[in-house]
Amino acid sequence: MNAPRSNLLAEGTYNTPTITPVDEPVYAPNTAARRRRTLVNALRALLLVVILGGWELGARVGFIDPFFWGQPSKIWGQIVTWATKGTAQGPLWVQIAVTMEETVLGFLIGVVLGIIFGIALGRVRLLADVLGPYIKAVNSIPRVVLGPIFVIAFGLGITSKIALAVVLVFFVVFFNAFQGVREADRNLIANARILGASPRQVSIQIILPSALTWIIASLHTAFGFALVGAVVGEFLGAYQGLGTMVQTAQGTFNTEGVFAAMFILAAVALIAEALVTALEKRLISWRPAQLADTGL
Secondary structure (H helix, E strand, O other): OHHHHHHHHHHHHHHOOOOOOOOOOOOOOOHHHHHHHHHHHHHHHHHHHHHHHHHHHHHHHOOOOHHHHOOHHHHHHHHHHHHHHOEOOEOHHHHHHHHHHHHHHHHHHHHHHHHHHHHHHHHOHHHHHHHHHHHHHHHHOOHHHHHHHHHHHHOOOHHHHHHHHHHHHHHHHHHHHHHHHHOOOHHHHHHHHHOOOOHHHHHHHHHHHHHHHHHHHHHHHHHHHHHHHHHHHHHHOOOOOHHHHHHHHHHOOOHHHHHHHHHHHHHHHHHHHHHHHHHHHHHOOOOOHHHHOOOO
């Protein structure tokens, strides 16, 4: 009886495979993603060249009336003239700085107010029931029409432009923050309360992180609305800013000037979008990569 057992043990010991550590493979960079990025950038550049080239060609051959639609080469010339010789309102960089000051201040104030009220109404059901109809009523009003009222009330200075930007930004951020609070995990909140978490701890450690994704997503749209508020306010009445430049160019039938100001605004908006995207990746780095990277 003992011998066969010994043989089995010996056999088992003999047949047991030896496991040796294997070095983890070193993965090369994701060449497919890099190629796709290169292709996308190339197609974007090609599309821009086709649009501007077709526009320029159409204006030169008479297919497009340059008096009404301008001409890319003259638009670029107008930007160069503004940059080197200044505008009717002063140096170009001052006009950009004035508009950006109004936009950033309106954006920040609107975001802060939107987050505060969105979280407050999302957390307090009674407050939401009381103020809900009024907020919906105000939101249904085209808020751009408040611009003349702000100009009358606050004058032609920076305050009226900031006020209009705040109103446009507030509702975008408010509704996202409100919905983000409502989407918080109720089971997680209940468990935190059972473990003795205070309302403040629940709001800071559970509610706010839950709403953060919604809030950050709203910032992309909110900055654009802040820029619209600042420019529309300047267009209605101001001493300086890109909106005033548009108004001046329109009054003198300077189509190239109108488009030049629009292109400058588009460049400013793209830079701001890149900054908001970088902020989003930093604040919501815990999200899965496929959700964090939208590719837009």
